[in-house]
Amino acid sequence: MSGIQVLHVDDDSSMTELAELMLGRADDLQVTTRTDPEDILAVFDPTEFDCVVSDYDMPRLDGLELYEELTEQFPHPDFPYILFTGRGGEEVASTALNAGLTGYLQKGGTEQWDRLQNRIREGVQRYRATRRADRYDTVLKALGYPIYVVDETGRFRWVNDELAETLDRDREDIVGEPTDYIKPPEVVERAEDELGDLLSSAGPDTSRFPATLVTADGEEIEFRDHMAVLPYEGEEFRGSVGILRPLDEDRLP
Structure with missing residues (x-):
């Protein structure tokens, strides 16, 4: 996973200094600290940060109130926000998690900083x-062709409605299954060979090859698979994406 920009908020300056030290030990975490939660409301930019870590018991604006204020600026409801506090107890923890926060941790020894890093x-x-x-659903679905995403283990991570409907199957039944769930063995082998070429240093950017898919009733449907490798995260291979076109179509739009 690429570098993570963390905003740490605590009215105790000794805690923000400790956060810079303890979180900054990790090569993948870059920490920015602030001691006044009200100041953040005017300057917070979600494009500059990947996560907010906040104390709970702060003057004028506690950690839950800050979260409620910032949610209007978050680009997505699942934007990571973690309470890291010395006070609050079970009632605050329950309220935090029910409100949609990513996590709640009590301050403590070195092991709690390690747990915070992991969280x-x-x-x-x-x-x-x-x-x-979300981007798969927004961009790929708009193309109107059957589309799939296969993860690094060879299992379907995502398929669109067009693919599921073409095969008379439910999307939920396909996602998580290996590719031979809807492809004959020889087609799976051909796709693996093509993927190997794509991953080689001298390989092409995309590959086009005939592919047969099997419906829920066992009927075989012929396509031309246009396959590409998903963008890497650092050095990590994340899988491939394929767009299935009729055999008589020569190229993608």
């Missing part, structure tokens, strides 16, 4: 995955 990474990873899924 930040988990929250940001889920958030980025959600945003990618």
Whole structure:
């Protein structure tokens, strides 16, 4: 996962200094600190940060109130926001999680900073995955062709309605299944060979090849699969995307 920009808010300057030290130990976390939550409302820019970590008990504006104010600026309801506080107890924790916050942690020893690091990474990873899924739905669905996304393990991460309807299946039944759920073995093997070429240093950017898909009733439908590798996250391979076109169409629009 690429670098994470964290905004840490605490009215105690000794805690913001400690946050810079303890969170800054991680190479993937870059920390910006603020001690006045009210000042943040005027200058907060969600495009500059991937996560907000806030104390709860602060003057004039507590951590939950700050969250309520900032949600109007968040680009998505799942934007990571974590309460990291020395006070509050079970009632505040329950209120925080029911309000939609990513997490709630009590301040403590070194192990709590380690847990906070992990909670930040988990929250940001889920958030980025959600945003990618939203982009799939918005952009790929608009093309009007059957489309799939396969993850790095060879299982369907996402399919659009057109693909599910073409095969007379439910999207939920396909997502999470290996590709041989809807493809004959020889088609799976061909796709793996084509993916290997795409991943090679001298390989093409996209690959086009005949592909057969199987409906829920066992009927085989012929397509031409236009496949490409998903953008990498650092050095991490994340899978591939395919657009299925009729065999008599020569190229993508």
